[in-house]
Amino acid sequence: MLDLGRSFLASVERSPDQLALVDGGLRLTYGQWFDRVAAVAGGLQGIGLQRGDHLVALLQNRWEMATLHWACQFAGIIVTPLNWRAKLDEIDYCAGDADARAIVFQDVSADAVRDSVVAQRLPRIAVGAAAGATLQFEQLLAAQPPVPLLNAGADDWSLMLYTSGTTGKPKGVPRRHRHERAAALAHVAQNQYGRHERTLGVMPLYHTMGVRSLLAMALVDGCFVCVPKFDPVAVLAAIEAERITNLYLVPTLYHDVIAHPNCAATDLSSVRKLGFAGASMNEALLKKLDALFHPELFVNHYGSSEVYTFSIDQDAVKKPGSAGRAGINQRLRVVRLDSGNPDMAAERYEEGEIIVDLCGDEAFEGYWNRPDANAKALRGGWYFTGDTGYLDRDGDLFVSGRTDDMIISGGENISPVEIESLLSLHPAVDEVAVVGLADARWGQSVTAFVKRRAAVTSEELDTHCRTSGLANFKRPRSYVFVVEVPRSPVGKLLRRKLVANEYEAEAQQ
Numbered sequence: 001m002l003d004l005g006r007s008f009l010a011s012v013e014r015s016p017d018q019l020a021l022v023d024g025g026l027r028l029t030y031g032q033w034f035d036r037v038a039a040v041a042g043g044l045q046g047i048g049l050q051r052g053d054h055l056v057a058l059l060q061n062r063w064e065m066a067t068l069h070w071a072c073q074f075a076g077i078i079v080t081p082l083n084w085r086a087k088l089d090e091i092d093y094c095a096g097d098a099d100a101r102a103i104v105f106q107d108v109s110a111d112a113v114r115d116s117v118v119a120q121r122l123p124r125i126a127v128g129a130a131a132g133a134t135l136q137f138e139q140l141l142a143a144q145p146p147v148p149l150l151n152a153g154a155d156d157w158s159l160m161l162y163t164s165g166t167t168g169k170p171k172g173v174p175r176r177h178r179h180e181r182a183a184a185l186a187h188v189a190q191n192q193y194g195r196h197e198r199t200l201g202v203m204p205l206y207h208t209m210g211v212r213s214l215l216a217m218a219l220v221d222g223c224f225v226c227v228p229k230f231d232p233v234a235v236l237a238a239i240e241a242e243r244i245t246n247l248y249l250v251p252t253l254y255h256d257v258i259a260h261p262n263c264a265a266t267d268l269s270s271v272r273k274l275g276f277a278g279a280s281m282n283e284a285l286l287k288k289l290d291a292l293f294h295p296e297l298f299v300n301h302y303g304s305s306e307v308y309t310f311s312i313d314q315d316a317v318k319k320p321g322s323a324g325r326a327g328i329n330q331r332l333r334v335v336r337l338d339s340g341n342p343d344m345a346a347e348r349y350e351e352g353e354i355i356v357d358l359c360g361d362e363a364f365e366g367y368w369n370r371p372d373a374n375a376k377a378l379r380g381g382w383y384f385t386g387d388t389g390y391l392d393r394d395g396d397l398f399v400s401g402r403t404d405d406m407i408i409s410g411g412e413n414i415s416p417v418e419i420e421s422l423l424s425l426h427p428a429v430d431e432v433a434v435v436g437l438a439d440a441r442w443g444q445s446v447t448a449f450v451k452r453r454a455a456v457t458s459e460e461l462d463t464h465c466r467t468s469g470l471a472n473f474k475r476p477r478s479y480v481f482v483v484e485v486p487r488s489p490v491g492k493l494l495r496r497k498l499v500a501n502e503y504e505a506e507a508q509q
Contacts, residue, residue, distance in 0.1 A: 038142050091113065101123075121480055197222040353386070
């Protein structure tokens with residue numbers, strides 16, 4: 001299999017004059033971008049980074065971050081991106097855990113880098129006017145390309161992402177060039193990308209969705225349009241100005257884009273394909289997006305940093321909530337909860353834990369320096385995802401939540417996702433999250449946290465649940481109206497904050 005450096009070079013050789021990268025006023029063809037990538041690869045080697053070293057990056061989705069990612073693929077350096085909002089303790093932990101050899105940062109991360117003990121021991125490369133650097137990114141751009149140009153093979157490490165995790169320290173997920181290329185090829189096939197597609201580079205490049213968009217566009221000689229920080233105004237403007245052909249976002253970002261007043265006046269006609277991942281999409285949002293974009297393809301992609309694709313459904317609206325079937329490079333099963341046995345399959349419609357085959361081309365080989373995590377998640381050649389779900393009579397997968405999110409009330413297992421999807425269909429509900437709060441009688445009490453778009457009472461929402469066919473034991477016993485439903489920077493619902501009372505309730509009228 002080709003490594004990623006050779007894969008990028010192939011696109012340069014096929015389409016040197018094709019537009020490859022846009023960032024504001026900067027527009028680079030594949031030939032022009034290659035010159036910068038090659039120079040940065042030489043610059044990294046010039047400051048002492050060698051094949052197999054980790055380079056930590058704390059950058060927004062700007063052209064320098066995309067360029068660094070590809071430069072590392074040529075140089076055999078392991079790009080290790082962190083959230084640009086990372087605090088000093090996160091930088092200390094991750095850079096120390098990875099044994100990083102250098103760090104790249106910008107103004108928004110400069111204070112945390114300055115205060116990080118580990119970062120202060122490393123070469124610090126500043127992008128833009130960030131203070132506290134030992135050298136500037138422009139010095140890398142001024143370097144000569146490395147000799148030889150290609151310094152990595154398909155079995156070398158390409159990337160290490162750190163999982164955000166809901167508890168404990170983040171876990172490093174190292175992935176080889178062949179893992180990354182296989183995932184990108186599958187992404188192209190499963191989303192039916194054609195040559196010269198244009199995508200919006202707004203999902204962060206410290207997240208597997210952002211990385212997949214970057215690599216997939218290069219494989220089809222397409223264009224990656226940078227949006228450094230998510231903002232609905234900037235996203236809508238970029239879609240119209242750059243004639244974006246496909247979107248691949250988390251549901252929260254879709255929600256915010258179509259809810260913005262500018263959406264109605266924006267020309268969205270160039271967008272032909274929609275894809276989402278990272279969280280379930282409620283039925284109401286699915287229908288709104290389908291009506292607005294009329295996409296040729298609407299893909300629900302379910303996966304993780306560890307194993308990029310678990311399953312896909314290429315017609316997300318036809319069976320709302322379905323995650324479809326195993327992806328091109330994967331096999332999956334649903335096994336009995338708490339069995340820990342890959343051969344103990346659950347029955348149809350029986351909720352269990354979702355597991356996937358570690359022999360898949362996209363699957364990682366284990367966590368970085370974390371034998372404890374490996375022992376928990378890797379068993380009998382299968383990756384135990386920690387997600388719960390079931391297979392319906394057609395064999396389609398439905399993801400119901402995390403094993404840690406399961407509500408146990410009065411001895412009954414209750415999935416919050418089903419209730420959230422139902423409540424989202426009420427016209428007065430903007431967003432909703434359901435959790436189990438401690439209850440002396442029931443163990444846990446089903447509680448719905450609702451962000452309203454219009455006036456509605458708890459009684460009206462309860463009536464909505466009662467008349468919908470939802471089983472009585474699943475009905476929320478209480479409703480809390482909140483200003484915002486807490487989410488991570490990439491849109492993941494943070495139920496633990498609701499359980500911990502870390503939210504802002506609406507002011508009493």
